[in-house]
Amino acid sequence: MVAGAACAALVLTLASDDVEARRSGGYSHRHLRHVVRAPPVLPFEFPNAQYVPVAWGDVAGWRDDDQLAAFNAFRNSCAAIIANPASAETKTLGRSLVEPCREARRHHPATTEAARAFFEAHFVPLRISKLGDVQGFVTGYYEPEVEGSPTRTDVYTVPIYRRPSNLFVRGYSQSSTNLPNKGQVFRKIGRRKLVPYYDRGEIEDGAIAGRGLELCWLKDQTDLLFIQIQGSARVRMPDGSVTRLNYDAHNGYPYTPVGRVLIDRNIIPREQMSMQRIRQWMEENPDGAKDLRRQNRSYVFFRKVDLAADAEAVGAQGVHLMAGRSIAVDKALHVYGTPFFISGALPLESEQSPSAFHRLMVAQDTGSAIVGPARADIYFGAGQEAGRVAGRLKNGADFTMLVPKSMDPRAGEHTVWLPEPRPAAAIARFDVGKTDSAGPDLTKSDVTKSDVTKSDVGKPAVAGTDVTKTEVTKTDVTRAVAGKSDVARPKAAVSGSPGANPPAATNSAATLVAEVPLPAPRPDALKLDPSSPDFIGPIRPQRRPSPDRRPRQ
Structure with a gap:
């Protein structure tokens, strides 16, 4: 009976919504009709990220920045983007930066206003952050200068x-110059056997010593640790020459921040943490520094690069970084060359007095610790002063990503297909018309799915009761079908009964419920019901004869 009443409610829904459905082109004559739709222009998606388009006027500090400096950094990236557009095909923005780069190569703005107009003409601003976060997060890095x-x-x-x-990475040749900075790394034993590479402790203890791998020599392990964290270095030799080193590979172990270890061990308070404070503690505790270094099992290998002594370092994109305009981003998500406008209060002058920071920057580098859609490492140049500024940064900031207009997510907001209404919601709500004065008042009755399913066994409905509160049992259905009783249907709703007045409205719930054919009873239903006049006692199931023997005569 529950299924039958649910079907009645569905029929009522179809009847009341038929005209509207035909207008909307959903179906005709109760048959679904195939509607040909144009393919939607879907907005792009960043994994684990949320973004919202904003107006240029809503980007705080946009008109206070020097976009001319950022334009020069962007043009440097454009050479690599145009030369190798296929390298970005797997990223969200794909090749969309190629066209703005071609325009940038043809433009030579001489003022900040002209550079600002270029970005506003070719990009749309999107406020972006990690899913569930309000802001992004920024740190700083630099190029150390050490003696060697x-x-x-x-x-x-x-x-x-x-x-x-x-050193071996699956999917790459051993001579490759572009090994990933994350993932497993192995060492080959013989021709086929692969085992994890040595960790920091094993390498410091001499696991690869004496094999002619030394590029140069430093005074202490603390200098080496910070060079590996930064990814590049300028090593000044005793004769005054400078050897430039850049990141080349790692040993396959994830990076563990030594500052976090000191905080977890309650050695340095979180609010006092900086690169300078870490270095100070390591110099004062040489034995503890050895253990601290080995908590970070990651180890970085370098290569010499042919750069002038005063030239800026080269980032992962293969272009020279620009101090204060280049950032390292998550290369798994972002395309090198993407402009980001970062704003916040950063401790550039001192730890105690953060200053306003509003600057357009370009993604030109990466790092194994830089993970997420709104995570950046700001490059501050080379030397001790750059290191002091970079070491203080660990702050939240607002990220506005500049997306080429060809990827504007607002272009497809009106073509995205919306889901069909849920049938349950349509069944659960409909209006019921009025009946005549002799029958029950159905003006305010609402027949819902819950009313149907909440049957009260043993309380059959009688004439004159409210249809919305009618409780029907399985036995009532059996008797009604057998013609023994009309108790399952209110008299006001049974067509053809003596003295019954016709309903005033054709869409009343009682009329539609009465007109829905009830399911046929099971053949044994009357025989198994002790209250039935035709009850003849329990019926024993007949035993099916075996195929290899004849039934008894």
Whole structure:
């Protein structure tokens, strides 16, 4: 009976919505009709990210920045973008930066206003953050300058290694110059066997010493640790020459921030944490520094690069970084060359007095610790002062990503298909008309699915009761079908009964329920009902004869 009443409610819904359905083109004559729709222009999606388009006037500090400096950084990235557009095909923005780059190569703005107009003409601003977060997060990095030696001496005893020949990454040749900065790394034993590469502790203990891998030598392990964290270095030799080093590979272990270890061990309070404070503690505690370094099992290998002594470092995109305008981003999500406008209060001058920061920057580098859609490492240049500024940054900031207009997500907001209404919601709500004065008042009756399913066994409905409160049992259905009783249907709603007045409205719930054919009873239903006059006692199930024997005669 529950299924039958649910069907009645569905019929009522179809009847009341038939005209509207035909107008909307959903179906005709109760048959669904195939509607040909144009393919939608779907907005793009960043994994684990949320974004919203904003107006240029709503980007705080946009008109206070020097976009001319950012334009020059963007043009530097454009050379690599145009030369190798296929490298970005797997990213969300794909090749969309190619067209703005071609325009940038043809433009030569001489003023900040002209550069600002270029970005406003070719990009749309999107406020972006990690899913569930209000802001992004920024840190700083720099290029250390240290003293070193091309050979081992009594003073310079710590080697900087180049990539070993037995270091192997699946999917890459051992001579590749573009190994990933994350993921598993192995060492080959013999021709086929692969095992995880040595960790920091094993390498510091001499696992790869004496194999001619030393590029140069430093004074202490703390200098090497910070060079590996930053990813590049300028090593000044005793003769005054400078050797430039850049990241080349890693040993496959995830990076563990040593600052976090010090905070977790309650050695340095979180509010006092900085690169300078870490270095100070390590210099004052050489034994503790050894254990601290080994908590970070990651180890970085370098290569020499042919750069002038005063030239800026080269980022992962392969272009020279620009201090204050280049950022490192998550290369798994973002395309190198993407402009980001970052605004917030950052401790550039001192830790105690943050200053306003509103600057357009360009993604030109990456790092293994830079993960997420609104995560950036700001490049501050080379030297001790740049290191002091970079070491203070660990702040929240607003990220506005500049997206090429060809990828404007607002273009497809009116073509995205909306889901069909849920049938349950349509069944659960409909209006019922009025009946005559002799029958029950159905003006305010609402027949819902819950009313149908909440049957009260043993309380059959009688004439004159409210249809919305009518409780029907399985036995009532059986008796009604057998013709023994009309108790399952209110008299006001049973067509053809003596003295019954016709309903005033054709869409009354009682009329529609009465007109819905009830399911046929099971053949044994009357025989199994003790209250039935035709009850003849329980029926024993007949035993099916075996195929290999004849039934008894």
